[in-house]
Structures are given as C-alpha cells and as structure tokens.
Amino acid sequence: MKEISKLMNYRSDVRVIDATLRDGGLVNNFFFTEKFIRDLYLANIKAGVDYMEFGYKADREMFDESKFGPCKFCDDEFIQSIVGENNTDLKIAVMADVGRCDYKNDIHDRSESPVDLIRVATYLHQIPTAVDMIEDAKSKGYEVSCNIMAISNGQESDVKVALDILGQSPVDVFYIVDSFGSLYPEQIARIADIYLDFAAKYNKKVGIHAHNNQQLAFANTIEAVGDGVDWLDATYASMGRGAGNCAMELLLGFLKNPKYNVYPVIRFIEEHMNKLREEGTVWGYDVQYLLTGLFNQHPRTAIQFTQENRKDYSEFYKEIIAQD
Amino acid sequence: MKEISKLMNYRSDVRVIDATLRDGGLVNNFFFTEKFIRDLYLANIKAGVDYMEFGYKADREMFDESKFGPCKFCDDEFIQSIVGENNTDLKIAVMADVGRCDYKNDIHDRSESPVDLIRVATYLHQIPTAVDMIEDAKSKGYEVSCNIMAISNGQESDVKVALDILGQSPVDVFYIVDSFGSLYPEQIARIADIYLDFAAKYNKKVGIHAHNNQQLAFANTIEAVGDGVDWLDATYASMGRGAGNCAMELLLGFLKNPKYNVYPVIRFIEEHMNKLREEGTVWGYDVQYLLTGLFNQHPRTAIQFTQENRKDYSEFYKEIIAQD
DSSP states (O other), rough: OHHHHHSSSSTTEEEEEEOOOHHHHHHHTTOOOHHHHHHHHHHHHHOOOOOOEEEEOOOTTOOGGGGGOOOGTOOOOHHHHTTOOOOOEEEEEEEETTTTTHHEEEEEEEGGSSEEEEEEEEOGGGGGHHHHHHHHHHHOOEEEEEEEEGGGGGGGHHHHHHHHHHHHHSSEEEEEEEETTTOHHHHHHHHHHHHHHHHHTTTTTTEEOOOOOTSSSHHHHHHHHTTTOEEEBGGGGOOSSTTOOBBBBHHHHHHOOOOSSSSHHHHIIIIHHHHHHHHOOSSSOOOOHHHHHHHTTOOHHHHHHOOOTTOOOOOHHHHHHHHH | OOHHHHHSSTTOOEEEOOOOHHHHHHTTOOOOOHHHHHHHHHHHHHHTTTTEEEEOOOOOOTOOOOSSSSSTTOOOOHHHHHHHTSSSSSEEEEEETSOOOOHHHSSSSSSGGGEEEEEEEOOGGEEEEEEHHHHHHHTTOOOOEEHHHHHHGOHHHHHHHHHHHHHTSSEEEEEEEEETTOOOOOHHHHHHHHHHHHHHHTOOOOEEEOOOOOOOHHHHHHHHHTOOOOOOBGGGGGGGSTTOOOOOHHHHHOOOOTOOOOOHHHIIIIIIIIHHHTOOOOOSHHHHHHHHHHTTTTHHHHHHHTTTTTOOOOHHHHHHHHHH
C-alpha cells in the first residue's frame, strides 16, 4: 500500500503535459480554430501546466497539407504565431513519429524554434530509428522524450531490451503508453516498476500516456504517479483518439502541488469543448472502445464503427471475436 | 503490489450485484417499462450475475405512489409478476433505507416473498435502527447486507465503531459506499483494510458500491476486489444517480470467473440503454459531478445543475467554493 504521507504531499518532479491538440487532433484532423489554440495556450499557463504539445511534426511528403490543420505539421512559424517569444513557464512540445517525420530537415535548431521538447513516438520494432531521432533532437538542443507504443501487445522481455537501448541514448524521459486502453492499474504498477528500474540505472525520468477505453485513463495515471512516475499526459475533457485520454480536469483536481489550478481548465471546457461536441466532433468512452480495450486490440475498428454512427454493439462484439 | 497469480485467477466468493433498477431508478423516478425490467432480468440470468436489485422498499406514508414507478416500493406481487417462482441462479435483492421504510409491516416473511436479500442502507448516525432492521430481516429469513453511506464525510474512528456494532449483528455483508464519488483507489485500499479486519473478526463479507464522479467507479471496484472485497455492485451502462456507478460491462469484462458473460450485457445496452438516453434520461460523468466529488460533497447541487440544463461549469465551481 502506498504511504499516506506521500499521497498527501506532492513530488516537485511531477510534470503535466497537455496533449489536447496532438491526441485530440486525431479526432478532427487538427482543424482547431486559432482562437481555440490561443485560449488553450492561455488556459495552460494559468492552470500551471508544464508542457503544451502543439501536435505532430508530420512529413509533408506523406500527408496532404490540404487535409489537415496546422497542428499536424507544427511549423515553427505557426507555433510562434500563437506563442510569440513564449516568455512564460509553459514549455512547448511536439510529437515526431518514427517513419512519419522528416526529422533531419523539419526539426530545426532549438535556438531558431519555439519548441522545447521533442516527443519521439516509436513501436518496439523501430527502436534504432527512434534512437537516431533522439540523438538528432538532442544535438539540436532539445529536451527529448520517447513513447514506446502498444506495449500491451509486446513481450516484457522486448520492452526491457528497448529500455536498455533507450537508456544508453541521450533521451530524458521514457513513456509508458497504453495505446489500446487495455491495461488495468495492477498492470500499470508492474510496468512502472520495470520502467523505473531502467530509469534509475540510466538517470532518466518516466512518463505515462493513458487511454480511456475502460474508463481507466485517470485511474492508471494516478496509479503511476503513486508508483513514482513523474511525467503525466492529459487532455482537456479527455479529448483524444477513440475513447480519449486522462482528463486534465481530473488530473489537476488530484495533484497536490499548489502551482496547479483546475479552474482555468473548467473555464476552457465550458467555452470550447462542449461546442466542439455540439458541432459533431466525437470522442470518449463508449462500448465499442471498451471492447477493443478488453480484447487488447488497436481501436481502429471501433473508430470506424463510431464514424459510421453504428450502435449495434452486439454485432461489433461478434466481429471482434471473429477476428482472432 | 497484488500477486499476479491471484489476479490471473478468480475467487469463487465474488458476487456481482446488478443495481440498475435501484440506483438507476433514482434518475427516472423508477419509471421503467415492464419490458425493460423483464429483459434486464433475463440478461442478468444469461450474464451470470448473482443478485438483481429491484429497487427500494419505500414507505408509502412518505412517498406518493403516483409519482414513482413500482420499483420504488418493490411489492412482492410486483416482483413476482416479473420473476414468477424465479427458479434460476439469480437471486433477488431490495434496498431498505433507514428512516424511509416501514420494514416491520412492508417486509414479509421470506417464505412468502421472491426476495432473497435485504440491503439495509444507513448513515453513521442511524446505526441502532439499522441493527433493528437487520435483526428484523434476519428473523424473517433473509440474507442481509448493510451499506454505510457517505463514509468519505465520516471519521474513521466512527466507521470502526459502526463496524464493531454491525459485526455483532446478524448482518452477512458490510458495504463500502462511496456516496459522493470522492474516493481514490489508494483510499479504497485503506478503507477495505479496515472493513476486512472487522469482517474477519466477525465472519462477515465485504462489498463495495462506487460512484463515477471522478471516473473511478470501475477503478475503485477493481481495486477493492484485488484487496479481498467480494460483493461488487454495478449497473448497466453505469446508470445511477448523478455520475452513475461502476459499469456492469466493464466489471464482467474484468472478472475471470467463467460463469460471467459480458455479451448479454452488451445486447441489453444496445436495445435499452441508448434508447433511455435518447428519450431524455440523463446520467453519467460530467464536470459538475467531478466538482462535487472533488470537494467531497453530496451530488444534489450537481444534480440540480444537470436538471436545469446548465453548462456554466465555472459559475458552478464558484458556487461550490462559496458554500464552504
């Protein structure tokens, strides 16, 4: 059982990362209004959030610019148009996917960029390229984290090898990522143990990015922070792919560090998030996402089910069962 | 950390209680159609659910019969009209609130009733009456459980005295009840420890009834079952007062006992629960419930906010802060 004295207090090493534009952008192809982005930036500053992720550094060779909003590409000039010199305590992050980012050309020197943190996202079978991206970003002056995706489908021994390789790279933070929303808090506790062991060995930090397929994104995040995980991803009103993420309003309500303030988050949700839903943007827990989470599958079939406005959960259940 | 071998297996002592009609009835004044109730009964049988709670034994002197559906009063004849002789493995439960139930007259001998389990619900300051109700129900031949409500607002020392008194009564099960949805899994672990100590001393079982104000109803329930709590309340699609309860579809997906089957639950939700929502019945997580949970308050102000179709969360936040 966790020590009650530690639960009542806080660790100053904890960092909160707002991933609304990035994970939420997967729901609306990153078509956020400029006002939305600007207000979110201001809300994060007032709420004491540590990092704001603006989106992806996606390769224009692979993605048609006309089909996505600017947060898909996160040009330095675009971010600057929102944050100016960013003379605030809020740091700026972008995500760079292995295989979908022309990092050598599209990520410029930190001295020329408003970005502070490059978040490299990789599958287990892409670790060497992830390491190359980490070294590239580090040499350009950035803080760097690395998300190992879909670990609930990977072998623990492979995860350990990956952490050992990443440990020897200049990355600052290892991220536990529950891509399919299939993990229970008990499993998060075990996984956090593994990540924290490698982090201690190589002097790294550990983070968590959770999904809400089984209504456990917040529960898994607070399990992790109780276990010693420091970097916590959240999104406003849980906005994110499929069932969404850990809700920022829940997380800031839970954290005890007086620098965090939930009220600006509540205000932003009131002004912007309900409107997004009314305009037809759909995300959040529903039975189809529970089912892909339960069966430890990628949510793509559930996302399609949602997009087709289907509600025949029992047929979907049979389709999923038949897939194996 | 919990033993992985225990997590992979199951305890045959675990019991699942469907509280949809009872806690869900608080949302629609118990106006369920007969088809809804009958289909729910059949779904519970197919799903392997252990107990189905039909509603309250409310005192007609206190509650106007014309303003509620039959599940508010749970006459034996009404339940019999659904379950007949109930020659199934599914047992029938009803709730009797201290101070709102004419138990001496309205609860008949078990030999004349389709009910198996009387669930006494009490606040800490009503324990002696709860004991009288427990003794009354036991003497009439029922299984009896006791919910101590609103413990997140009570003193631990008072809870211990209550458990010691109840331990000496003929009650079968003590229930942990997070009435305000304010407890975190870490707190549930500590509370479960206390309840399980008294249960061991007096040879009782322990149950849990959770609310979803902070999206933790399922997480708190699986925390509890991992700690040794056996009786687990859930409702279809989380239907219940305010933010609702632990979702049956999540719980049965998690439990490993092969007697449980999530598919009939999915089917029932598809046929009935989305329709209820479309007809205007409102329940489930929203920011106003998060806030009453976070501030450890009764959800009545959030329920009123919901009923008034308000969405000005930030004003509600200020109202709550001003209350203290």
